[in-house]
Amino acid sequence: MKNIKSRIQFSKQEQSGIFFLLLFIVLLQGGYYLYDKNYSKPLEDKFVLNLSEQNKLDLLKKGVANKKSIIHPFNPNFISDYKGYTLGMSVDEINRLHTYRKTNKYVNTAIEFQQVTKISDSLLKRIQPYFKFPEWKQEKTKELFVSKKDKKSDYIKKYKDLNIATSVDLREVYGIGEVLSKRIVKYRKKLGGFSNNNQIYKVYGLKPDVANRLLEKFQVLKASNIKN
Known part of the structure; x- marks a missing residue:
């Protein structure tokens, strides 16, 4: 032992x-x-906190998405960074607009807006209906963009063609009777048609003041090839 x-x-x-x-x-x-x-329990709490924050972010994103789908009329000259984002514009496109506005210039049409910002045709088509320019700008723009075709149309509506007027039509003018009206038609036939308004003053017996009244209703709308 x-x-x-x-x-x-x-x-x-x-x-x-x-x-x-x-x-x-x-x-x-x-x-x-x-x-x-x-450490184990705080990590769990931290995860819960992050989940809560994530839910908030999801709600914010959902709110932004809803705002994107609802567009109210606006003046495109005053688009903010946030507004541009909700419209679908890129940072560069928004910055181009802001740079242009710093020169104290304004866009007055949807085309000008696209030229300045360089947005795509599809985006312009989507947001253009919501553009709201000042009324006085719209009226001025309409005046600037009246086509020559419209002006010609108004001109034709105001006057009757002197080259197709009948002797009866010419008698509508004060001072022109049966004799003068037939003389005008005869002179026009001799020329082959009036080439300009001044030729009416060469009709024998037609006084200048009566000729002036005639030209207030009748004009050479479709001139002939006859020279003076």
Whole structure:
């Protein structure tokens, strides 16, 4: 027995090693407990917080999407960064408009807006119906863009063609009776048709003031090839 007891006795060095091993195990377990207590739960709370923030962001995005679908009439000269974003414009397109406006210039038509911003035809087609320019700008634009065809149409509506007027038509003018009206038609036939309004003054017996009244109703709308 004495021999067995002597065998299981440890030296001081061995005892110290065993002690430090046990101490390391205890510290390791304590550290794991503290880590599990202090970090695991906050991580869960942090995840819940991020989920809440994400829900807020989703709601904001949904709100922006809804605003994009509802467009109210607006003056395109005063588009803000946010307004441009909701309309579908890029940053460069918005900046081009702002740079143009800094020169104290305004766009007055949808075409001018596209020329300045360089937006696509599809985007212009989508937002153009909501453009609202000042009324005085619209009236001025209408005057500037009256075509030559429209002017000619108004001119034709105001006057009757002197080259196709009958003697009866000419008698509508005060001072022109049966004799003068037939003389005018005869002179026109002789010329092969009037080439300009001034030729009416050459009709024999037609006074200048009567000729002036005649030209207030009749004009050479389709001139002949006859030269003066």
